[in-house]
Amino acid sequence: xxxxxxxxxxxxxxxxxxxxxxxxxxLCISFDQFIDDMFAHPDxxxxxxxxxxxxxxxxxxxxxxxxxSLLGEERLGSYPVILSTSDSINRILxxxxxxxxxxxxxxxxxxxxxxxxxxxxxAVDDEEQVKNKVIEAHRYLIQMNDANxxxxxxxxxxxxxxx
Numbered sequence: 594x595x596x597x598x599x600x601x602x603x604x605x606x607x608x609x610x611x612x613x614x615x616x617x618x619x620l621c622i623s624f625d626q627f628i629d630d631m632f633a634h635p636d637x638x639x640x641x642x643x644x645x646x647x648x649x650x651x652x653x654x655x656x657x658x659x660x661x662s663l664l665g666e667e668r669l670g671s672y673p674v675i676l677s678t679s680d681s682i683n684r685i686l687x688x689x690x691x692x693x694x695x696x697x698x699x700x701x702x703x704x705x706x707x708x709x710x711x712x713x714x715x716a717v718d719d720e721e722q723v724k725n726k727v728i729e730a731h732r733y734l735i736q737m738n739d740a741n742x743x744x745x746x747x748x749x750x751x752x753x754x755x756x
Contacts, residue, residue: 594614594615594648594649595613595614595615595648596614596615597612597613597615597616597617597619597620597649598612598613598614598616598620599611599612599613599616599620599623599624599627600612600613601627603631603634605638606634606636606637606638606639607638607639607640607641608631608634608637608639608640608641609640609641609643610627610640610641610642610643610661611642611643611646612642612643612644612646612647612650612654613646613647614646614647614648614649615648615649616647616649616650616651616654617651617653617654618651618653618654618723618726618727619723620654621653621654621657621723621726621727621730622719622722622723622726624654624657625657625726625729628657628660628661631661632664632665632668637668637669638669639665639669639671639673639674640661640662640665640673640674641673641674641675641676642658642673642674642675642676642677644675644676644677644678644679644682645676645677645678645679647677647679647682648679649681649682650682650685652730652731652734652745653726653727653730653731654730655685655689655691655734656727656729656730656731656732656733656734657726657730657733658673658675658691658695659691659694659730659733659734659736659737660729660730660733661673662694662695663694663736666694672694672695672696673695673696674695674696674697674698675691675695675696675697675698676698676699676700676701677697677698677699678699678700683697683699688740689734689737689741690737690738690740690741693737693738724752727752728749728752728753731745731748731749731752732749735749
């Protein structure tokens, strides 16, 4: 599997987040910082996730995606779009209830070509920060539906209790 990358671009307040390869929690600190910066952007209008080159996405990353959707819906009254062409990733999105808080498509009629260069989010190795982001991300997943609550509550409790 190709190592994970999260590439980001912005054009006229529309943020494109492209995930490539095997996207794991090692990117969560920089991804969460990007999320904060994105919501602080004065022209923030929309988010498009491009998962067409993603091979796998862990639950922490999915939780941060849910965070973007839930906070974006509060702020804008609409949900982000996910472009996903992988059957296995689509099954994960479906199982997690992402269709309830995202618009999921398998193609775009207009190709996305950001005018700004995509930048790779850097990985961070601070264990305590990573643990806190994992907990936060899974709390967003828990908020989405009962199935996620049953799936992730024990994990969050274990992490919070230092087990």
